[in-house]
Amino acid sequence: RNIARRRTLVAIGTHDLDTLSPPFSYEARPPKDIRFVPLAQEREFDADELFAFYNEPSRNSPLKKFLPIIASSPVYPVLYDAEGRVLSLPPIINGQHSRMSPDTKNVFIECTCTDLTKGNQVLNTIVAMFSQYSSTPFTIEPVEVQYPAGDSHGKLGGQLLVTPDLSRPTLTASVEYIQRTVGLGAAVLPAEDIPPLLKRMMIDAELVEEGSRVQVTMPITRPDVMQACDIVEDVAVAYSFNKLPRPVAPVMCTGAQHPLQRLTELMRLEMAQMGFTEALTFALCSTDDCFDKLRLVDDGSTAVVISNPKTEDFQVCRTSLLPGLLKTLSKNKSNPLPWKLFEASDVILLDSNDDVGASNHRRLALVFSDSSTSGFEIVHGAVERALAMLGLSLARGDYAVRRGSDPSFLEGRCAEVVLPTGKKIGVFGTVHPEVLDNFDLEFPTSAADIDLQHFL
Incomplete structure (x- = not known):
């Protein structure tokens, strides 16, 4: 509901990689040409039949609210493996063939999106959560995504991208700006106390430029930290809002109802x-x-x-x-x-x-x-x-x-x-x-x- 906006910006699928044959292709096909057994079903549907199935009033399917996202399009997005088996019909449902089970050892994560920035943020978060269960904790195997040449893919046409992009952006903020905005002076919040506070918020930080600035390295799970004011907020949260002083305003105003x-x-x-x-x-x-x-x-x-x-x-x-x-x-x-x-x-x-x-x-x-x-x-x-x-x-x-x-x-x-x-x-x-x-x-x-x- 937040970043993905109810699947209108980003859709996520997880699959048992051992049941599939790479490479995978992301295509747009007419609904009648897309046939597969959807997740939790036993028979094969084409996309039109599947939409009618989920739209039945008596079924009250939780997927019904996502159908209008692509229902009016002449072609639907679909993911295939090398054998022509359907992985998923994003943003609606995955295929039954690659369904994960307790015996799954290798997980393939696919993230389709209409907003590449949001897609990368969601993929990084999912990868970070899954990676803690890897045989070697916090390791993953990247995937190469080849975009076809041509105008249909805009600036990405013909490019080869390696995903996920786990590079960690850096950001700096003035120590004086942090102290002033939080409302604490240098005596109460010295510069050397700021990096430990940010560490509590899972953000790596160090003092630079002779202690006048704080440089932070953002984890891949914190896309919300984008500028200096976000660093200030995390410092205030770690310090505790309840401990911040609440001084009386230095000016006096006489207010009255209009x-x-x-x-x-x-x-x-x-x-x-x-x-x-x-x-x-x-x-x-x-x-x-x-x-x-x-x-x-x-x-x-x-x-x-x-x-x-x-x-x-x-x-x-x-x-x-x-x-x-x-x-x-x-x-x-x-x-x-x-x-x-x-x-x-x-x-x-x-x-x-x-x-x-x-x-x-x-x-x-x-x-x-x-x-x-x-x-x-x-x-x-x-x-x-x-x-x-x-x-x-x-x-x-x-x-x-x-x-x-x-x-x-x-x-x-x-x-x-x-x-x-x-x-x-x-x-x-x-x-x-x-x-x-x-x-x-x-x-x-x-x-x-x-x-x-x-x-x-």
Whole structure:
């Protein structure tokens, strides 16, 4: 699951060498031309029959998840010996003929890959693990791999490689860098203590350049150590993280919650106390959800368009929270009525005054749906309660509620919240039946949308 990425990068096979006849060939053949007895089976299959066999629902084979790796290819990779016997069909399964047993004395390890670097790392690790059981411990017999000449093998075409490559790379790091990064001075972590610590991590190390640098020689099983910071990490692990000092920061900062976030949290609490359930919807949506389904016209000056969307559901940045809430209602029809949802989050609008051409605006949106009432008065009350918590009073004339007109709402059942300056900071009303039909909702629904950004 890590280096090999579920066999998509590397596949491994082990075989009883005494049952095979070198040299071996790695070929690509049509599925119908590949016939062999797979591991743990008794009859012969061609590759197409084998895939159908593993795909049977009743079989629940653990190999099923690997089949799509090569299933769509016109040819499959296959390993043969000199007698034409199949060693393996990578990355799916080995052949039964070369199956290892308790009597196996000579093991042949084959590692096929789509990433040569990852393949070498996996092969070295497997070889290191097997070699401890060799008749002469930690010895192996290398294999020559001859790549055919031609463009099909890129830079490896015509080359002869000896595998595995057991050369051990070296790496250096400054002693001062290690001490500073770990957080220990020269008095606590002198240079001569660093090589023994790395030795605990199975890394050979020595001081060079008059003790100013540490040179390490990496074992073949540690491909994860690639640069100086990796050496620092191993030194810290060997020294023990629990023993590292935890000094107080030399600077003092007075932190506080961002005002917009604090306002949002207060509004979330108020909405929850009014019996509404919070929803968290995607910031991206389709053009249909954002405009057509709300009976709005896309004039090209409002929504931020994704240049290369991977799916039709995520074409633009949302300009309203209502599509997400209405979609949430349509996907949760099994819940008991009434449905009361709210969301306090950002919408993204085109803004020529912003450096990036768009800006975020914090909004509060809520919806109410029931079979017996549209809930207009409930949403109206929730809006007035929310504005009261924001410090506005209708009696003082801090805002006014006037008849509005919005294509998403039913005409005559739509109201706008307007400040004395004439600025509109919100809208609420009964959702238009066509909008409900677009979102597959059957019950009367009312909604509200309030601009929280204005109150900062």
